[in-house]
Amino acid sequence: MGEAVVVCRRDELASGEARRFDIGEHRVCVVRIEDDFYAIGDRCSHEDYSLAEGEVWAAERELECPRHGSTFDLTSGEPCSLPATKPVPVYDVALTAAGDVTVVLP
Numbered sequence: 001m002g003e004a005v006v007v008c009r010r011d012e013l014a015s016g017e018a019r020r021f022d023i024g025e026h027r028v029c030v031v032r033i034e035d036d037f038y039a040i041g042d043r044c045s046h047e048d049y050s051l052a053e054g055e056v057w058a059a060e061r062e063l064e065c066p067r068h069g070s071t072f073d074l075t076s077g078e079p080c081s082l083p084a085t086k087p088v089p090v091y092d093v094a095l096t097a098a099g100d101v102t103v104v105l106p
């Protein structure tokens with residue numbers, strides 16, 4: 001079991017927003033869709049671009065890389081379209097009763 005780290009308050013992220021958090025050696029992209037939160041690796045698996053700069057596809061629960069347009073499934077980290085072919089990491093994310101968003105690092 002990893003360490004749960006508070007990354008932000010719930011209301012600091014709007015629905016449909018993605019934001020990058022650098023936590024030690026981990027580069028994590030946290031996405032909010034309605035009141036669901038997701039956390040995947042921020043570094044695109046194709047080239048080193050920040051997925052947090054990309055567009056959130058709310059209905060599909062995917063995040064589009066801003067560079068070449070691969071989308072990544074927010075629950076599995078798997079790419080859904082080329083040119084990326086490898087998954088990005090997925091982190092456990094939770095909302096505490098106090099309204100903090102936490103991410104579990106491995």
Ligand code: FES
Pocket residue numbers: 044045046047048049065066067068069070082083084
């Ligand atoms: S850098 Fe993300 S698809 Fe190319």
